[in-house]
Amino acid sequence: MFGYVVPSRARLDERENERFRAVYCGLCHTLGRRYGFAARFLLNYDFTFLAILLSPPDEPVCAACRCVVHLLRSRCTMCAAPALDLAADRCVVLSWWQLQDHIADHGFFAGLKYRAASWLLARAYRKARVAAPEFDGAVRRHLRELAAREEERCSSLDAAAEPFAALLADTADCVADGSRRRVLRQLFYHLGRWIYLIDAADDFAKDAKSGCYNPLRYRYGAEEDKLSDENKRALAQTLDASIRQMAAAYALCDCGVWTPILDSIFYESFYGIGKAVLEGTYRKPLPRAKRTERGKQEETP
Amino acid sequence: MNDPYKVLNVSPTASDDEVKRAYRELARKYHPDNYHDNPLADLAQEKMKEINEAYETVQRQRRAASGAQSYRGYQSGYQGYQGTQSGYAGSDPTLRQARAAVASGDISQAERLLNAAPEHNAEWNFLMGVVCMRRGWLDEAQTYINTAVQMDPQNAEYRQAQTAMNGEGYRPAGYGGFGTLANNDLCMRLCTASLCMSALGTGGCWVLPCFC
Numbered sequence: 102m103f104g105y106v107v108p109s110r111a112r113l114d115e116r117e118n119e120r121f122r123a124v125y126c127g128l129c130h131t132l133g134r135r136y137g138f139a140a141r142f143l144l145n146y147d148f149t150f151l152a153i154l155l156s157p158p159d160e161p162v163c164a165a166c167r168c169v170v171h172l173l174r175s176r177c178t179m180c181a182a183p184a185l186d187l188a189a190d191r192c193v194v195l196s197w198w199q200l201q202d203h204i205a206d207h208g209f210f211a212g213l214k215y216r217a218a219s220w221l222l223a224r225a226y227r228k229a230r231v232a233a234p235e236f237d238g239a240v241r242r243h244l245r246e247l248a249a250r251e252e253e254r255c256s257s258l259d260a261a262a263e264p265f266a267a268l269l270a271d272t273a274d275c276v277a278d279g280s281r282r283r284v285l286r287q288l289f290y291h292l293g294r295w296i297y298l299i300d301a302a303d304d305f306a307k308d309a310k311s312g313c314y315n316p317l318r319y320r321y322g323a324e325e326d327k328l329s330d331e332n333k334r335a336l337a338q339t340l341d342a343s344i345r346q347m348a349a350a351y352a353l354c355d356c357g358v359w360t361p362i363l364d365s366i367f368y369e370s371f372y373g374i375g376k377a378v379l380e381g382t383y384r385k386p387l388p389r390a391k392r393t394e395r396g397k398q399e400e401t402p
Numbered sequence: 403m404n405d406p407y408k409v410l411n412v413s414p415t416a417s418d419d420e421v422k423r424a425y426r427e428l429a430r431k432y433h434p435d436n437y438h439d440n441p442l443a444d445l446a447q448e449k450m451k452e453i454n455e456a457y458e459t460v461q462r463q464r465r466a467a468s469g470a471q472s473y474r475g476y477q478s479g480y481q482g483y484q485g486t487q488s489g490y491a492g493s494d495p496t497l498r499q500a501r502a503a504v505a506s507g508d509i510s511q512a513e514r515l516l517n518a519a520p521e522h523n524a525e526w527n528f529l530m531g532v533v534c535m536r537r538g539w540l541d542e543a544q545t546y547i548n549t550a551v552q553m554d555p556q557n558a559e560y561r562q563a564q565t566a567m568n569g570e571g572y573r574p575a576g577y578g579g580f581g582t583l584a585n586n587d588l589c590m591r592l593c594t595a596s597l598c599m600s601a602l603g604t605g606g607c608w609v610l611p612c613f614c
Contacts, residue, residue, distance in 0.1 A: 257541070258542075259534070259537075259539035260539075263539075283442065284445065287538075294538065294540075320541075333583060334583055337581065337582035338568075339540050339541040339544065341581050342544070342567065343538075343540060344582075345570075346440070349440055349442065349571065349572070352431050352432065352436075352572060353442060353445050364574060364577070368573045368574065368580070369577055369580060371582075372580040372584075373580075375582035375583075376582050379582065379583060
């Protein structure tokens, strides 16, 4: 996934920020514990969000932990929990198949870095596949469908977004309770749809240059390397519709202690991030290598 | 039955006004308009029923405690959780069957019937829109419903679907009327700014790689 979904920090007090960070750190630890050091590089906000939605409504158990990045000051970290395990398994499986896609899409030299990453993650993937066999099958199937949509230059936004949306909906299958599973399936479907469309908008200029398939180009018949204002409005309308569907599903979930964080996401963040992407002011986090550098500089003054 | 105060999310010592406010907020949250042609409408309806019953119970208990005699029971105002109705006079047999399929939740069957229908009139477009809505294909749903309204502007059912689709949805107090491109709000800009800031790495650990 892509790491778009973060809470609106301005809405959260120190305690809530701390709680979100505890899940983020907890997921990172879980990835490391279950899948080795390399898997920690897969950590992103979208899976943190997923872990929160899969968590029970009660206050999580946390402990102070140190790590390579937080050597000097220990961080409050969510302890091992089923939701973190589920999110970590799904994170590894999905990332692995996305890597395989990248390898297939790029030539030998351009694909080298993906091959290297794939080599580093091979063991982690083999373990994750055992932990989540159904999800592994679902991801393969949905990503094949996605490739087919790209191949045929699909001009329907909904049809193009369907495979990724359905893939995320399948992450809810691990929930035992029937009606909660239904609610989360619906929520994750629209989360997937939103992420897919927002990613397409974010990559619009890049795809226009490289000639890669972008569903927005075919849906709106846009020729330039920028979406027109009218097309942006149409896209915003359908993004809003998905956000409202997510919020309607979320209203039916009892999320307990996570409510303030999730409220800020469902009632504000999604709109803010969408706006930033459409207006071109959204910055993706720096590439991992640069961030590591910066991290080191800040850790060792 | 669950504790009515818990359902309404207020303490048993809350004043009548506070109980009423809590009830109204929840009723707004689970209002049928927010679940129009939504696959989860049945769950929202259950929730609404639970809230109505809880409010009714609290009202009854409080009236009994204060000795009032003439309580007539609370009339719930929100009962309308229908998506698309099954019986609709005037539609041709295929469309009628498609409606029945939608109403029973068999979306694939409805789609098969609609794909086989020879004539694509306003009602056909409307039903296609409803099928797309239920699927989560919101962009196409919008197109179909708009077409239905264009072809038959007088039809209240089509217009209602269109209004519901573009409705604001529920937001708790304190969260303004946002839309992805609604440039109506200063707060929105502030939030976006704070988001960018954190993305650029000015603040805090979320930006650092967290190999904790």
